[in-house]
Amino acid sequence: MPQQSSNAYTIGTLMCQATRDILWAQAEGWVQQKRPGAGLALRVGSGLATYHRFDPRQNQHLITYGARMIAAKHEPATAQGWLSTREIRGRGYFGGQVSVLNLLAHTCCHEFAHLLQHSAGQRHYGSVHNRHFYAALDGLHQNGTALAIREHLTGLAHELGLDIPNSTLLLPDPAAARRHWQVGDTVSFGEGRHEKQGEITRVNRKTCTVMVRQQSRCFRYRVPLALMTRQA
Structure with missing residues (x-):
């Protein structure tokens, strides 16, 4: 496996850990008030696909981070096309700075906002990125959770000798x-x-x-x- 792909998969596992350590730790009680016994599974997929789903049979939320998504967000040419890039710039998350670290930390928040949206009963067919979703996502940035995710992700990476760049990406015109x-x-x-x-x-x-x-x-x-x- 090429080194970049290997690092992307490793970073994906760290995103899973940060999601559980920070986001799920804060929200688990509230989520289970909405749906008793609901759990969370986290995984790294091999492709671009990055998403939140809920399985009512298992009463379990699933968040998948795609390894190819992670690799794509390391390169300006491929980082530009992602919704997370537009959200950081358009909504001023992390001061509007688009970096690899900010993109990956925000991706954790973005997918978890879908979990919160679903738990609140505000995710509907044809209405996914709606005002309820952005209220949840804005909240994660406004209350300091997004910064905590970014710091935790950085610390986890440093423990493994990995560097997640935080310099501003020069996006193509x-x-x-x-x-x-x-x-x-x-x-x-x-x-x-x-x-x-x-x-x-x-x-x-x-x-x-x-x-x-x-x-x-x-x-x-x-x-x-x-x-x-x-x-x-």
Whole structure:
């Protein structure tokens, strides 16, 4: 396994530990008031997919951090396309500074805010990143929890001799990134069995609209510029 991938997986395990040590430790009592006996499982996945889910049969929340997501947030070109980057800049989290450390600490908070949102009964189909979600996420930053996650993650990494950079990432100019793509380009995005291939129908400011044909139907996706790969 390449060193970067190995480090990404290790950092993912530290994100799991920080989530349990800080976020879950603070919220467990409240979560279990809402749903008695609810537990939390944390795992590192091999791909980009990073998410919160709840399994009612096991009465368990699951948060997965993708190793490829972690690696992607180490590089300016691929860090730019993530919602966490837009949230840090747009909502002023961590003073608006986009760094690898801030992105990963914020990712922990972002996924845990989904857990809080779900526990409050405010996550609904078609209404995921709603005002209830952002109230929970803002709260984690305003009450100092996000800073505690960042400090704890740094300490855990130092114990293993790992450095999670906290210097500001120099993100690419979106206008320059757009010039790499044209209407009609064939691109792929996603990974594994979720990988899709389609044709760019519109180049937007930070994304491309990609039309994907599946059997007799056509679907349109808005894909961040950095998460597409041109196909021959």
